[in-house]
Amino acid sequence: MREITLSKAVNEALAEEMRRDPTVLILGEDVAEAGTPFKVMSGLVEEFGTERVIDTPISEPGFVGMAVGAAMTGARPVVDLMFGDFLFLIMDQLCNQAAKTHYMSGGKLNVPMVLRTNLGATRRSAAQHSQSLQALVAHIPGLKVAMPSSAYEAKGLMKTAIRDNNPVVIFEDKLMYQDKAPVPEEEFLIPFGEAHVKREGSDITLIATSSMVQVAEGVADLLETEGVSVEVIDPRTIVPLDEDTLLKSVRKTSLAIVIDEGHQSYGVTAEIASRLNEKSFYHLDAPVQRMGAMDVPVPFSPALEDVTVPTVETVAQTARKLIAREMFDAA
Amino acid sequence: MREITLSKAVNEALAEEMRRDPTVLILGEDVAEAGTPFKVMSGLVEEFGTERVIDTPISEPGFVGMAVGAAMTGARPVVDLMFGDFLFLIMDQLCNQAAKTHYMSGGKLNVPMVLRTNLGATRRSAAQHSQSLQALVAHIPGLKVAMPSSAYEAKGLMKTAIRDNNPVVIFEDKLMYQDKAPVPEEEFLIPFGEAHVKREGSDITLIATSSMVQVAEGVADLLETEGVSVEVIDPRTIVPLDEDTLLKSVRKTSLAIVIDEGHQSYGVTAEIASRLNEKSFYHLDAPVQRMGAMDVPVPFSPALEDVTVPTVETVAQTARKLIAREMFDAA
Amino acid sequence: MPAKSKTPSNTESYLQMYRQMVRIRAFEDQANKLYLSAKMPGLTHMYSGEEAVAVGICEALTNEDRITSTHRGHGHCVAKGADFKAMFCELLGKEEGYCRGKGGSMHIADQSHGNLGANAIVGGSMGIATGSALRAKLQGSDDVTVCFFGDGATAQGLMYEVMNMAALWKLPVIYACENNGYSEYTKTEEIAAGSITARAEAFGIEAFKVDGQDVLAVNDLSQSLVARCRKGEGPFFIELETYRYHGHHVGDINREYYRSKEEETDWKTNRDPITRFRATLLEQGIVTEEQVEAINAEIAQDAADAVAYALEAPYPDVSEVDMHVYAA
Amino acid sequence: MPAKSKTPSNTESYLQMYRQMVRIRAFEDQANKLYLSAKMPGLTHMYSGEEAVAVGICEALTNEDRITSTHRGHGHCVAKGADFKAMFCELLGKEEGYCRGKGGSMHIADQSHGNLGANAIVGGSMGIATGSALRAKLQGSDDVTVCFFGDGATAQGLMYEVMNMAALWKLPVIYACENNGYSEYTKTEEIAAGSITARAEAFGIEAFKVDGQDVLAVNDLSQSLVARCRKGEGPFFIELETYRYHGHHVGDINREYYRSKEEETDWKTNRDPITRFRATLLEQGIVTEEQVEAINAEIAQDAADAVAYALEAPYPDVSEVDMHVYAA
C-alpha cells in the first residue's frame, strides 16, 4: 500500500469530504494561502476557494462560536485550532454551546462541527504550545473525542468526524505530521468507538492513545526480545470509548498499562484505568497502571522537557515490574 | 459552638483577611452594593470601600486576567466567578497564564490569587448554570483546588487560600449557602492537603467531595440502621490530595466508593479511584466504585434533573451491593 | 444616527405588532404569577417593558430569518412566532415544551420559527448569530440573522471578535443591543465606558440608536436594515433604549438599593410601549377602544389557557434523561 | 492624532536609545544564527526592524514601571534593561537563564526590570498589564504599565474587555499596538476591519498613531503619555507603524507568497530605525562615525561573548523538572 504522511492524510480527508458535501467548510487562522503553519491544508484553497477555506483573524472564541452557528443552521464547519493549548480560549463556545445545544433543545438542533487541533510535547515549544488537553473535552457530555495515532487513523477518523452530526474534537500529534504510514487509495472511514488491536500479545496489555501508540509499539518490540508478549491497543476515540475491546484484552493478559500524553492527574489514564479496574478487577494480577505526562507545566529546556512524557524506557520499566509482580506501591 | 451559614462563613473569611492584609481585594460582578447574587459579600463594600470591593463589567476573561496581573505585582485578588459554568470563559487566563507563570518564570513570579466559584445541580438552573467543573482545573498543574463541604471548611479553606502564594480555585456548593454549621468564633485556618475523617467506621469507606459529603453522611446514617459501619472522608482539597488518609481508611475497610458531583467520565472520581486501586489493590475486596453525575448536560426539568446526581438512595444501594459482594460487573 | 417613526401605512401589520406586544406582556404576567405561586421551577427573567424591541425587529423578519436570544428570552421567542402552550410547557419542564423540558426558560429555542435559542451565557450567542449569517452568505441564501443581547453583554470580548469578522466579510447580521440601563444590579454607565454605538462604528459597522419603546421607530429601522442586509450591505448595529419593569429576575423584589421607584414609575407610566402604541392606533382610527379591549381579553385568555394546559401536561419520562446527548 | 519628533535635547539619552536599538539588532542577529546553525531548541520570533518601538517606549519608563510582552519579545526584554547572558541562556534552556531555562524565548521574563514576561498566547498579556495598572492605582503607587501587542492581537476580545475597565477606572496603562502589517502570513487589512485607534477611542481612550520607525517620535509621545498616566490621566492607546524584517518566525524563509521582496527591501533600506537615527545623531553632531562604529562593534562583541557563554553554560539539573510548579 502507498505510504503518505499524516499531514497529507488529513489533507486528503478534508478534500474528499469537501468534494462530496458542499456544506463542508474550513475556518481558521492561516488555513488558506498558508495552508496552516503545519502545511496540513496546502492546496485546499486553490481547489475550494476562499469562500470555503476561510482565513480568520486571531479570534478563537469568535470563529469557534461562528462555527457553532453555521453548524446549527446547515453547514458542516471544520475549525482549525492551531495549537491544542488554545482550547482554553474556546471552552465556552465548545463546552457550554456546541456540546449542549442538541440536548438543551430536546434534540431539535444539531451542531455537526469538527474541531481539529493537536497535542504533544518535546517540540521545545514550552508551556503554552505543548499541552495535551484531551481529558478536558472528554469530560464534557455532548462532545466526541478522536485521537488518531497515524496517518491511517488521521484520515479515517477525520472523514467520520465530518459526517458525524455532533461536535467532534480531533487531536493530531503535532510531532507526527511528517510521519508516513500505509493509507489505502480507496475511500475508507473509521467508525468511532472501535478500538484497534495494533498488536496481539498474551502477557500484558498496553493501551495507548495518539502519540503514545508509537511508544507502546516500541515497548512491545523491546520486550519481545526479552520474551514478553505484549498486546497494544489504540482506542482511537476516547469518547465514545470501546470498553469491550479493552476489557477483553485485559481479561486475557491480566496486566495493563494505560498511556496517554496528557497530565496524569485527573487525566485520561484515570478514566480508562478506572473502567478496567471496575470491570475486570477479579481478572487482574496487579492494579492497572497509568502513565501520563508529569504534573508540571511543560518546561522549555530540552534537559527537562524530555523527562516529562512517557517513553519506551519508562513504560518498559513499568511493564517489567508488573510482569515480575513488583508493584510494591500496591502492597 | 455558634452556628453560621456557609454564606456568612465565606463573608467572615474575606472580611478577616481583608482586615489583616491590605493587599487583599475583591473583583467580580455585583460584588459591591449587591453583595453578589447569592449575598455572600453583603457588607464588605461598606467596610472596605469600592477600591477594594470592585464591581466589574461582565468580562470574565478580562477581570480574571487583571487579577493575574495584580497578583503578579503585589496584590492578593479574590475573584468572584458567579457560576462555576463560567470557568469555560476564563480557562485561558486561569490555566495558560495564572497556573503556569510561577513555573515558566523559573520561580521568579508568583500569582497569589483566589478564584471563588460554585458547583452543584438540582437548582433548576439548567445546563449552563449547574455544572461541577472541578475535574478540569484539577488536571492543570499549578492550580490548587479546594472543595468545602460546610460552613466550617468554607471559612477555613478560604483563609488558607488567600494566604497561599499560588492560584487557588474554591468551589462552593451553590445549594448550601443557607446551610448552617458550627464555626468557631476564634480565628482558624484549614491546611490544604489534609483530608477530614468526618465519621469513623470499619465496613466501608465513602470518600465524598463538597455537596456529596452530606449525601455520604446520609448514607452512613441509613446504613448504620442496617448494622453497617461507614467511614466518611472529605478530602477538602483535591489538589493537593491527601492520599495517606484515604489509603489508610481503604486499607482498613477494604471497600470504597468515591462520590463527586462532576460528570463521572474523565472526572474526579476516576483519579481518586485510580490512586486507591493502584496503592491499595491487594487490600481491596472489590474494585473502588465511582459515583459521579451522569454524563449528560444538566437537564432543566425537575423530572430529569434529580436523577442525574448521586443521592443517598443510589449511593446506599451501591454500598449494599459492595458489602454483599455483588459487584457482578467486576466479574 | 437616531431613527424616527414614519406614518402608518398598514393596518394589518400594525395590529399584528400590537397583538404581539400584548402577547409578550400577557405571557410574562403569567410566568411571574407561576413563580410567585411557587409553581415554576427555578428563576426566570421577565421581558415586560421591552416588548417594542423584540416585536419591532421580529416583525421585519420572515420565518426563514434567524434570531439568537438571551437569558431574558421569552419576548424574542413570542415575537418570532412561538406558541404559548409549548412555551409554558418548557418553562415548567414538561415533555411538550419546545425542548421537551430540557432547556427551560434560559434555553428555550424554537427551531420551527428560526429562533436558535435563548442563552444563559451573557453574550454567548454572538458567535452563533454571526455564524448563522456566515452560513447564509456562503450558501447564497438571503436570510438575515438578528443577534439580541443586553447592554451588559457589550462587556464580553466575543462581541468585538465577531463584529470584526462580520464587518470584514459583510455578513447579513444585525446586532441588536437592548440597552435597558442595567446589567443585573448595576447601572450601564458604571460598566460601559465611551459609546456603545461608536464601538461598532470603529469596526466599520453602521450603527443606529433608536427609542426602544417606540415600536414603529424600531420596525421602520429594522425593515430598512433587513432589506439592506439582504442586498449584502450588512452587518448593522442597533442600540435600543428600553427598560425592564421587573427585577433582574423574578426573585429580585427589593430593588431600591440600585434603582428608584420613581424611575420605574416614570418608565411605566410615560414610556410604556404598549400604552403608547395603543394610543397611536386609536388616534389614527385603526381600532376602537372596544376592539383593543377584545384583543387584550382574547390574548389574556389564551395565556391563561396555555398555563392551565401546561400545568396539567406530563413531565418527560425519566428515561429521556440520557436521550439527546448525541445526535444520531 | 499623529505625533511628530521634536529636536534633540539630551545627548546621553539619545546615545542610550541608539545603543539599545543596536543591542536588540545584535541580539536578534545572534539568535537567528543560533537557529540557522541548529543550536537553538524550538523556534523564535525576531524583533529586528521594530527596535524603535520597544526602545522609544521603554526609555520613557523607569525600573519601577512594568511591561508585558509578546511571542516577539526579545526586543522588549532588551529595551527594558535585560542582560544578554541571562537572555541567551534562557533561549538555550540553560540554568542561568532568566527563567532557569523553563520559559524559553516565548516566556522570557525579567522581574528585576519590571518585565512581566513574554506570552505565547496572542493577546494573552492584556489582562495582566491592565491588572498591574489596577494594582498600582489601588496601592497608590505611581508606576505605569505598558502592554505591548501586535496588530493581530487586536482580534482578541480580551483587549476590549480590559480597555473598557481601564477606561472606567482610569488606570495607568498604555496599550502599545505594534502594527507590523502582518499577523503570521496574513496582511493586517485582511483581518482588521475599520480603524484600530477608533476602537480604543470608542471606549473613551485617547489614541495616537505614530511612526514606529522614528525612535524620537515614539519616545516623545511616550514620555508625555507616561507623565500623564502618572497624573491619573490614563489609559492611552498608541498604534505604532512598524515592520518585521524576518519571517514570522526564524523558520519562515519563503515569504514571497504573502509579501514581496520589494516591500521588504523598501522598509529595510528606506525606513530602518537604526540607520535613520544614526543619521540624525551624525547630522546633529552628537556622535562621529568612529564613535558609532565603536559602539556597534562593542555591542556586537558583547552579544557574541554572551552567546559563547550561553552555549557553554549548563542545563538545569533534571531534578528541577518538578520544582516551581507551586510557590512556597
Ligand SMILES: Cc1ncc(C[n+]2csc(CCOP(=O)(O)OP(=O)(O)O)c2C)c(N)n1
Ligand atoms: C458570562 C456570564 N456572566 C454573568 C452572567 C450572570 N448574569 C446573567 S444576566 C446578567 C446581566 C446581563 O445584563 P444585560 O446584558 O444588560 O441583559 P439584561 O439582563 O439587562 O436584559 C448577568 C451578569 C451570565 N449569565 N453569563
Ligand SMILES: Cc1ncc(C[n+]2csc(CCOP(=O)(O)OP(=O)(O)O)c2C)c(N)n1
Ligand atoms: C491565541 C493565539 N492564537 C494564535 C496563535 C499563533 N500565532 C502566534 S503569533 C501569531 C500572529 C500574531 O500577529 P501579531 O499580533 O500581529 O504579532 P506579530 O507576530 O506580527 O508581532 C499567531 C496567529 C497564538 N500564539 N495564540
Ligand SMILES: [Mg+2]
Ligand atoms: Mg441590561
Ligand SMILES: [Mg+2]
Ligand atoms: Mg503583526
